Amino acid sequence: MRSIRTLLGVLAAGACATAVAPTVAQAAPTAPYTALVIDDTQVGGDDTGSWNGGNATMVPMLNPGDQFALEARWSEPSGPKSTRVDVWPPYGETLQEGRTYPASTWPGPGQARLYVDALQCVSDGVGSVTVRQVRRDAMGELTAFAAAYDLHCANRTEVVDGEIRWNSDEGYSAVLPSGPLDFGRVEVGRAPVTRTETFASKGSGDAAFGTARIEGADPAAFTISGDTCSGRVLPTGEVCAVTISGAPTRGRVQTATLVMPDNTGYGQRTESLTVEGWEGVIGTYYPLTTPFRLMDTRNGTGVIGRPIAPGEAVELQVAGRGGLPTGGLSAVVLNVTVTGPTASSFLTVYPADEARPNASSINFPAGWLGSNNVTVKLSADGKVKVYNRAGYTHAVVDVSGFYAGSNWFQPTPPLGxxxxxxxxxxxxxxxxxxxxxxxxxxxxxxxxxxxxxxxxxxxxxxxxxxxxxxxxxxxxxxxxxxxxxxxxxxxxxxxxxxxxxxxxxxxxxxxxxxxxxxxxxxxxxxxxxxxxxxxxxxxxxxxxTDGLRFTPVSPTRIVDSRTGLGLPGALGANVTRAVTTPPALVTSATRALATNVTAVSPTRNTVVTVWPADTGAGKPGASNLNPGVGEIVSNAVLTGIGPKDRFNVHNLSGSTHLVTDVVGSYWLYPATASQPGSxxxxxxxxxxxxxxxx
The missing domain is CATH 2.60.120 (Jelly Rolls)
Incomplete structure (x- = not known):
């Protein structure tokens, strides 16, 4: 808003201007209307408003040759304020009802003058004026005037637009938006930030809205997550809102435009949306140069120096050891080895601050020697528990890498x-x-x-x-x-x-x-x-391009063919079945799963293979498990999932039951995605x- 100033000299330098008597203040706009509407939110101005005799002193001014201006004056705690719009016809012409004139800051042949106090341009402003009504007296002087206008600087696209009414019975709609939305600095791939744009109806008649949409340079970075405006007729004096979620898809400043069609003279409100994306490391993987032994119950490394007892869960500190950071880890990749068990059993490795899940990490018979790769979520203080179901067994745990769970630490290299x-x-x-x-x-x-x-x-x-x-x-x-x-x-x-x-x-x-x-x-x-x-x-x-990041979960069982969970029964010889991932474990960005797959008591020596379903790809010539007859054998499997969130499992010979536990998911990272939703x-x-x- 600009401070009030002397008007006559500004209207036309060196010319004598006639100021029409100010309109008497009134509570609400009623015909005949004398009003001024300005929306300068696109240019970041502070003159947006709808003024009439009820909230301002309206000062219309007329010079010879239809050189018309209308100024609104009002008071704020900081002092008197004013804003103004001038409309002149092209040289040698008069304003004609029903015509739309191309306009600029200064008039010329075939071009009207349009001056908007709210818009200051380095060079000329460019726009248009649509004349809605012209009334004249017997001498040809204007007695009533109505127009819609829009103006932007010649080197910019941001528009100031609005309505002018003087002694007019031509109604008008006014929609005043709250202004551009800046979402600040947001990490790519994390929870979106929300902002709300409001639209106020301030005209003589109701505001009518079309359907809000987002367009511009980076529309994928923004989503309409709430909308009380679209398709609505909004009575004068009421306000509606559109909520936008900003989730950057690249590590840079991204912009777009919220477009809200309306029944104003300009036909729509357009507000800029800005978010600055930055790339963190959450979900990325950091391998250790060499694996590090965290635990060996045979000699007391890391924990007790004795076998793990039946039903016992030993706690193991992971973070801060073997070159791992002291904090900021979400999960680690372990190799868990069982040696000398006295009974058939299983170990479950899980976050130390969570209840033990109904899942297993490694299954084994009495006297067995073997190992399994285990990806496990860490507790808040960087610990896991290792639970033994039955008998006594020694266990050895080596760590080979970790997934970042926060951005507070600065590993080398900085990007995982x-x-x-x-x-x-x-x-x-x-x-x-x-x-x-x-x-x-x-x-x-x-x-x-x-x-x-x-x-x-x-x-x-x-x-x-x-x-x-x-x-x-x-x-x-x-x-x-x-x-x-x-x-x-x-x-x-x-x-x-x-x-x-x-x-x-x-x-x-x-x-x-x-x-x-x-x-x-x-x-x-x-x-x-x-x-x-x-x-x-x-x-x-x-x-x-199209790299995936990891989100760990506490081990979650999604398949147990012995009970009909995920699969209806044992897999026969040369049988392929598809497993659907439960919706709670996937999002639209999920592309792969980290699982532990266990073959239970196959009737013959066999091979189990896992691969993405619904992609058209045949069974690959590789194996995930090679269980012998009657064995219970586990192996970690990182498998892609198809467009229906499914993966295939195939059994080569005999029949076998299968158990599958999910320990995490891999999701498409927007900043390196070849395109949104790739x-x-x-x-x-x-x-x-x-x-x-x-």
Missing amino acids: AQYHPLTPRRLFDTRTDGGAIPARGSQQGWVDFGAALSPKVRSLVLNVTAVAPAKAGFLTVWSGEGAVPAASTVNYGAGKVVPNLVVVKTRACVDCGRAYAVPSFAVYTSQAANVVVDLVGVFDDGTV SATSPFTVLAAGHRTR
Whole structure:
């Protein structure tokens, strides 16, 4: 609002202007109308309002040649205020009812003058004036005038618009918005921020609205989440509201426009929407350089130095150990090994501050030696509990990485890895290529994703299987840098077929026979054994298109074919069934699940394979579980889900019951999504793979 000023000289320099007597104040606009409506919210002004004799002193002024101006004057606690609009016809013309004139700050041939006090332009303003009514006396002088107008600076698109009435019986609608909405700084992928735009009806007649919409540069960053305006006729004096949710899709400033059609002369209200997106690390993965042993009940590392008793849950501190941050972790990736159990049982690993779930992390018979990859949510103070169902057993826990749960810490590198599930692909099988790895021997494996993507691989997700080892022992999978770490990945008995999932940090191999460095890893075996390695996913450097981030949950059972949960019964030979993920565990952004799949008492030695459903892809030539007859065997499975939130499970031979527990979900991160709502098809394609003796 601008302070009141001398008007006659401003109206026309050097000309004599006639000021018509001010209109008498009145409680509400009634015919004949003398009113001024201005909406300058688009330009960030403060002159938006609807004035008439009831709330302001209205001062119309007329110069020769239909040079008309109308000013509203009123008082505020800060002092007297005023605002004004001038309308002049083009040179040599008079204002004609029913005509729409192109207009600018100064008139010219065929162009009217339109001056709006609320709009200050560096160069000329450009707009239009639509004359609704003109009345003249016998001398041809104006006695009544009505018009609608709009004006914007020549180098901008933001408009000031409104209505003018003087002694007119032409009614008018006035809609006054509350102004542009700034959502501030919001993290991409987190909860949206809401703001509310109000629209007030201030004309002589009701305001009528169409349907609100969002358009402009970045409409996907904003959503209409509440609306009491669209399709409504709003009586004079009432207010309605449109609520907008701002959720940035990129790590930058994003803008859009809220458009509300109305029955004003301009035909709509348009208000700018602005949000500044920033990319955090929540849900990204950070691999450790080498796995770290958190717990070993055989020697008291981390916890008690004795077997875990029946029904006992031991508490294990995870955060702040082995290079893990002291806080800000949502979940960790563990390898849990069972050795020397006295009875058939299972272990459940779960957040220490939550009730024990009806789920298992690793299942085993008496006397068993084996391990399983376990992704587990942490308690608020960075702890887990390890529960043993029956008998006594020793347990060993190694950690290989963690998922970020907050942005307060600054790890190195600062941006964590995002996951890309792949169609399972066999990288190598020593049974058909090179023969068994000798005891205390190792092999280096590598994968080529092309010159552009290979350097962006931070970790590989592998299903590693020990096949018919000569003696009981273990495999260790690591980046290949330095000595073999004191941690195991697959623990096996003599002659068994034992798989385990591993998320392994890679190193760049510059001498793997490619023209550029490719990601590589190493596999060590303590006893002579054949080894099969299947690639099931990739963790990138946080920048690759359509990367996924992780949200952990307490282990949640979604399949138990023994009771009909998720599957109607045991899977027969060569049978595929689809499992639907419960709605509580997925959102529209979910693209993959972290699960623990258990085969229960198969009638024959078999192979279980899991892959996304409803995508048109056939069963991949890779396995997730290789259970023997009568065994209860678990393995971690990271599987994509199809457009119906389903995944397939296939049993090769005999029949077997299946149990599946979900420990978290992977969701499409908007800042790297190729487009909003993308299906997240991974850009990683294996061009070549190989292995060699180290």
